[in-house]
Amino acid sequence: MGTKLLSHLVTLTDKPILIGTWDSAEWAKKFYIKNGFRLVSSHEKKRLLNTYWNVPERQIETSVVLCDSQWEPKRI
Template identity: 70%
Template sequence: MIRLCDKLDTEVINQIINDAARAYKGVIPQDRYHEPYMSLEELKLEMNDGVIFWGFDENNELLGVMGIQDKGEVSLIRHAYVRTNQRKSGIGTKLLSHLMHLTNKPILIGTWESAEWAINFYMKNGFQVVPEEEKVKLLHQYWNVPERQIETSVVLCDNKWKPAK
């Protein structure tokens, strides 16, 4: 079942993120990968900045998590991760579908350009990659990430997104 995560889930959310993020090792730029991928303190900062996590829970065990963040005129999907041993089981699709129904706003998603599996997952679920110049603008406007991450990322949008003219 999909449920809203709370502060008591923070450590488990962090474990899931770091377990699943091992898939990035050797794929994303070496200077951007580190272990743990996200510290508990970083996760708490993200949550304090408005990232609301939802989880896929089975038998009182979180198997996957995905965050949504309201940024005014858009919503961001943040930190979408499924336990390594649960991948390809539909958990990510269920979480994404649930979060998409929580907002009427356009949805944007940022991920690593070399994480082809993530890009393919979002495209399979109706998202499309925005052009490079739009990507840079969006990452500066809605995310707080270093320039190196902007250089090596993509942004995907749903069909509600209308690029600035």
């Protein structure tokens, strides 16, 4: 059911998709990776969380960000 819902949501946009979750949520990370997402680097994670989310520093430290195949990391 989760895969069907995620697949449907992906069809609703032509923009890259970013997903944030807790680093300790192994089941969530495995689910998104199984469905074509990949973990971004720690540096990119921090930049993304500060840009697109409003979360405290502690949550940034304990979270991960996954992206779909359309995501292009910002070149520094």
